[in-house]
Amino acid sequence: MAENDDSFMGGKEAGLLIGFSRDTIEKRATPWEDEHVPFKIRYVQAVLDKGAKPVRRYYKPDVLAFLRRPPGRDSGPVYIPIFKTS
Numbered sequence: 001m002a003e004n005d006d007s008f009m010g011g012k013e014a015g016l017l018i019g020f021s022r023d024t025i026e027k028r029a030t031p032w033e034d035e036h037v038p039f040k041i042r043y044v045q046a047v048l049d050k051g052a053k054p055v056r057r058y059y060k061p062d063v064l065a066f067l068r069r070p071p072g073r074d075s076g077p078v079y080i081p082i083f084k085t086s
Contacts, residue, residue, distance in 0.1 A: 008044065008057035018066045025058060028066075036062065 011022040030040040041062040045054035 007060050008046070009060055009063065011056060011058060014041070014058045014060075014063045018063060020066070025063070026056075029056065029058065032059075036065075041066075 009017070011025045014020075014025045015022045025041060028039065028041045029043050030037050032042050032044045036042075042059045043056045044059075046057045047054050
């Protein structure tokens with residue numbers, strides 16, 4: 001994984017992005033597969049520092065897939081959060 005790669009994120013960051021708890025992110029997690037897994041968030045085990053234990057990093061496009069398309073909207077933003085932002 002490249003040092004500046006923003007395709008992967010931690011569980012807390014993923015949860016905050018879409019309004020889910022870290023536990024929910026972890027329950028939806030599945031080890032990395034090349035093909036998308038519906039209703040799951042793929043992750044890789046990444047070692048962030050020399051000698052550190054591996055940690056899960058979740059694939060951002062899978063996390064963003066938990067945002068939904070608003071009904072009846074054909075133009076404008078494609079996705080909106082499924083939670084209230086304010």
